[in-house]
Amino acid sequence: MNENIEIRGGAGEFEAAVIAVVLDRLATEEKAARQGAPQQGLSAWVRALEPDESDLPLDLGGLQP
Numbered sequence: 114m115n116e117n118i119e120i121r122g123g124a125g126e127f128e129a130a131v132i133a134v135v136l137d138r139l140a141t142e143e144k145a146a147r148q149g150a151p152q153q154g155l156s157a158w159v160r161a162l163e164p165d166e167s168d169l170p171l172d173l174g175g176l177q178p
Contacts, residue, residue, distance in 0.1 A: 118136065120132055
């Protein structure tokens with residue numbers, strides 16, 4: 114992936130670097146997927162979105178919304 118990407122909208126050096134890292138990671142994952150490389154479980158991107166385990170009971174004793 115050798116595309117020129119222009120970041121607009123007031124991003125500073127740090128923000129631009131973060132965007133570049135994310136885009137590079139996405140390109141790497143897409144390339145691996147196209148080559149049929151097996152995934153090593155869930156990626157960090159997906160694990161970061163998993164909710165924490167709740168200690169609340171599933172049955173609230175007849176309370177209805």
